[in-house]
Amino acid sequence: MATGSWRADNNPMDNWQYLRASWQYLNQFLEISENVEWARDQVASDLFKKRFQGDAYGMRALYMYHLLMSCAGWSADGQLLGIPILKESENINSDFNKPRNTFRECLDQLNQDVEKAIEMLPEEYGDVNGASNVPAKYTQMGADPSQYNRVFGDHAKNRMSARVARAIRAQAALLAASPAYSEGSGVTWEQAANSMAEVLANLGSNPIENIDPTGNKWYEDANGIKNLVAGYNRPEFLWRSNKNESADLEKDQYPPSLFGKGRVNPSQNLVDAFPSLTGYPISDPKSGYNPQTPYANRDPRLALYIIYNGSKAGTDKSVITTAFDGSNNDAMNKFDGASTRTGYYLRKFLDMNVNANPSNTTNGYHIKPWIRYTEIFLGYAEAANEAWGPQGTGSNSYSAYDVIKAIRKRAGIGENGGDPYLESVKGDKDKMRELIRNERRLELCFEGFRFWDLRRWKVDISKLNETVKGMKITGTNHEVVDVEKRDYKDYMYYGPVPYSEMLKFDALIQNKGW
Structure with a gap:
């Protein structure tokens, strides 16, 4: 895909069919659910209907967000288009040849679905004690604590909630306010910042005080993950997957010497994005960076997320040698299909207590974040900087500068208790933008954001086509x-409508260039 094969009929990122089918099922459910007796107790039945319908509206908003990310784009005649909006289920007699709605209309539909989800769902699930703790919107339906707990209690944690629905709305607002979409969406950076702030209000009146101090390395707490009660979240997580016990991730990502397949090879481009321990970019002379000892005195997140030459990994803390002249299959390009092509292996997400040796495999517990508070903090910082500048707060109590200061402090970078590089850019909106985008790149690396971020930012095409670099170490x-060339075209800031759909339905308009 990245090397020139991305086409409307060859799209690894295509989710049109799957998510449109999911919309169909959700629409069917919303129609049928009105006539279902969910419980013999009438109040409980009404509560279940609220929960299930709220779930459906929230998921419909989520699917719309992902469809807009992957399929929205400008037509040849200058329209910013989304997808055909379907609010009723289709049957064999339906007219399937429907035009795409505008991006703005799709965003309005998403926001309407979010509002319905918020109206129907609790802020968070959990048992309550006493009638005074039952949310008012459910007491008005006649619910007592027993009925409320039956429907919205601890057993239902980690489902779609009002809190999650607000986060989806904030994600969509950030997308819509971004340079690739803002002209046709009508969404401002201020609106996006306030949507993010609404989500962060979950953490208190000054959310920065409650940023999770271990939120950038949650995966290292193996026992904490193991002991998570179903549905309960770590402070970093707004929404997550269920925990999973396996060694699959380590088998896929460990270096060959640890019986792994080394599938993800981080690039030198990413490694270079990690600043020095003092917080200065390594391109800045003040960083003290030495290209012959490139991993010394670097941002601690580099060692948290990436295995580089000389890193220790695995149950026995083995030294991993990725140098080109290394003696085993961990060495760069030593063994086709498993050895690193870039000189690096993935460390993020992995449980170093897992043994992937086929003769003595041990498992570990893993969870996958769907929405992290760090993502929301960084979204706020991005939008707030654009709306009010680095130190502006709008109607909120904290600025983009405050957020980035807290995130970098948590990471352990800076000197003498301060962050001189951050202080040097806090009065410059453009430099702060560059720093915020880089912090987003680092904090959210390997979580599926970078491809979408570069395109919604409408970065210069040369950035999309930046050659993937590696580190070849021979002796000292x-x-x-160079490892791999990229070949993106200007029109690829936006994805295509599937070619198969264009053949079937002449009412559809393709995005320009595809």
Whole structure:
């Protein structure tokens, strides 16, 4: 895909069919659910109907967000289009040849679905004690604590909630306010910032005080993950998957010497994005960066997320040698299909207590974040900087500068208790934008954001086509080498409507260039 094969009929990112089918099922459910007796107790039945319908509206909003990310785009005649909006289920007699609605209309539909989800669902699930703790919207339906707990209690935690629905709305607002979409969406950076702030209000009147101090390395707490009660979240997580006990992730990502397949090879481009320990970019002379000892005195997140030459990994803390002249299959390009192509292996997400040896495999517990508070903090920082500048707060109590200061402090970078590089850019909106985008790149690396971020920011095409670099180490020599060329075209800031759909339905308009 990245090397020139991305086409409307060859799209690895295509989710049109799957998510449109999901919309169909949700529409069917919303129609049928009105006539279902969910419980013999009438109040409980009404509460279940609220919960299930709220679930459906929230999921419909989520699917719309992902469809807009992957399929929205500008037509040849200058319209910013989304998808055909379907609010009723289809049958064999339906007219399937429907035009795409505008991006704005799709966003309005998403926001309407979010409002319905918020109206129907609790802020968070959990048992309550006493009638005074039952939310008012449910006491008005006649619910007592027993009935409320039956429907919205601890057993239902980690489902779609009002809190999650607000986060989906905030994600969509950030997308819509971004340079690739803002001209046709009508959404401002101020609106996006306030949507993010509404979600962060979950953490208190000054959310920054409650940022999770271990939120950038949650996966290292193996026992904490193991002991999570179903549905309960770590402070970093707004929404997550269920925990899973396996060694699959480690088998896929460990270096070969640890019996892994080394599938993800981080790039030198990403490694270079991690600043020095003092917080200065390594391109800045004040960083003290030495290209012959490139991993010394670096941002601690580099060692948290990436295995580099000399890193220790695995149950026995083995030294991993990725150097080109290394003696085992961990070495760069040593063994086709498992050895690193870039000089790096993935560390993020992995449980180093897992043994992937086929003769003595041990499992670990993993959870996948769907929405992290760090994502929301960074979304707020991005939008707030654009709306009010680095230190502006709008109607909120904290600025983009405040957020980035807290995130970098948590990461352990800076000097003498301060962050001189951050202080040097806090008065410059453009430099702060660059820093915020880089912090987003680092904090959310390997979580599926970067491809979408670069495109919604409408970065110069040369950035999309930046050659993937690697580090070739031979003896004491460190050489940055080309690994893979990129071949994106200008029109690829937006994805295509599937070619198969264009053949079937002439009412559809394709995005320009596809």
